[in-house]
Amino acid sequence: MRVPGPEHQEDGGLRAVAAAAGGLHRYPLHLHDTYGPVVRFQLPGAGEAVSIADPLLLEATAHLDERPGKLFAFLDPLCEAGNLQVLPADEHTPWRRLLLSVLAGRPAHERHFARFTGLARELVDRWAGRADGGPVELQQELTALSLRMICEFALGADTGTDADRVVTAFEEVLTEHLGRLYQVPRTDPRSAERADAALACLRATVDRAVAAHRPDGRPDRSDLIGALIDARQSPARIRDTVMVTLLAAHxxxxxxxxxxxxxxxRHPHVAERVAAELDRVLGDRAAPDYGDLRHLSYLDxxxxxxxxLFPPGPYGARETTEDLRVGPYEIPAGTTVFYPFWAVHLNPGHWPDPQRFDPERFTPREAARRPRLAYIPFGIGPRSCEGATLATVEAQLILAVLLKRLRFTPAPGHEVTPTERFVLWARDGIWMTAHPRV
Known part of the structure; x- marks a missing residue:
């Protein structure tokens, strides 16, 4: 049985993605509304792909351990020892195991937690001390904060890293190479030159951290660099791993x-309940200890x-190495399997009234009723995000520190519009006013 989908277009699907839906983050929502849970479509940069939005059907693909090289080619410039996103399975498995030993390990999280807390408190002090009381743009500020955290974790505490410069450098590199992937017309003749300079800056930053690595257990030692050195990874592979970790995590x-x-x-009653939980668990303390996080169940x-509702990475992809049966469909070897995380998360068959914001969906009882792949913000299978646990710890900590002291209201007249920029970004920012809690 042939997988349904739109007619073939000579432009490789670029116009359909850009015009019909506004971007690749939204296009699968349109496709699955029109054609059902399994859809064949043209994926710019990767040829024809099959998108699957039903968590039960996704189970048939959960073992896939290859990614389509063309789709991740924009990351090639970040990697000198081979693109880490498309390593062959036999090379990827030990590398993944090594990363999980650091990024998913509680000892490393606890070792860096105090410094993470200090960085979060610096931000909340700055926002609370704004004299004009005007709105703040959350994305830029919080992306810079999370980059400072992952720099501390991955590079070491005292490397002299300029987080704002690193954020800017990543944006230069990604804008240039994603533009090439999606064939965006170049309007600035110097964009490629700036991207090359930005990449050189990123590599120099990582090289300084590796050179400064201390194997004596001092506080500025990087757990990630240390693990890579102990595993006798090559200098190029160490640099590549740190670069990709910084990119994904921040x-x-x-x-x-x-x-x-x-x-x-936009849901103040939920915010009030979060604040009440923070007051109950933390008392008069301004920030949680690591052990407090497990008691912040409603915040989680x-x-x-x-x-x-807003998965940071709205989609992923794998490649079949042999023929694969998904429901009534036979998917041939060499096919790109597209994971539309956003469409899966809004599937009305598993999420009633899917656009409604309702944290009660994640009580243990409700979670147990759903298929395990109904919620996949960090991907699935052997290529899922190695940093998921660390990212969750950082996000819970930042939210706890901010919401213990501040409440947030939308900036009047500002419209928040999701768009695709490597992650699910708000096109014109997320502007909110931070008010001291009373």
Whole structure:
């Protein structure tokens, strides 16, 4: 049985993605509304793909351990020892195991938690001390904060890293190379030159951290660099791993917290319940200890519901290495399987009234009723995000520090519009006013 989908277009699907839906983040929503849970479509940069939005059907693909090289080619410039996003399975598995030992490990989280807390408190002090009381743009500020956190974790505490410069450098590189992937007409003749300079800046920053690494257990030692050195990874692979970790981690956390505050600002009764939980668990303390996070169950539910409605990475992809049966459809070997996280999270068959913000969906009882792949903000299977646990710890901490002291209201007249920019970004920012809690 042939997978349904739109007719073939000579432009490779570019016009359909850009015009019909506004971008690749929204296009799968349109496709699945029109054609059902499994759709064939032209994916710019990767040829024809099959998108699956039903969590039960996704189970047939959960074992896939290859990514389509063309779709991730824009990351090639970040990697000198081979694009880490498309490593062959036999090379990827030990590398993933190594990353999980650091990024998902409680000892590393606890070791860096005090410094993470200090960085979050610096931000809340600055926002609380604004004399004019005007709105703040959450995305830029919180992305910079999460980058400072991951720099501390991945590079070491005392590397002299300029987080704002690194944020700018990543944006230069990604804008240039994503533009090439989607064939965006170049309007600035110097964009490629600036992207090359930005990439050189990023590499030099990482090289300085690796050179300064201390194997004596001092506080400025990087757990990630240390693990890579201990595993006898090559200098190029160490640099590539740190670069990709910085890229993925700072976008995920900063964007997730921004969308969560956006939703809380529009649902003050939920924000009040979060504040009450923080007061109960923390008392007069301004920030949680690491052990407090497991007692902030409602805050965790709010974060999960936010990432359901606005998953930081709205899609992923794998490639079949042999013929695969998905429901009534036979998918041939070599096919790109597209994971539309946003469409999965808004599937009305598993999420009643899917556009409604309702943290109660994530009570243990409600979560147990759903298929395990109904909620996949960090992907699925052997290529899911290695930093998911660390990102969650950072997001919970930042939210706890901010919401213990401040409440947020939307800036009057500002419209928040999701768009695709490597992550699910708000096109004109997320502007909110921060008020001291009384």
């Amino acid at each position: 976008h995920t956390t900063g964007v997730a917290v921004s969308w969560t505050l956006h939703l809380l600002g 539910m709010v974060l999960k519901e936010s990432m359901r």
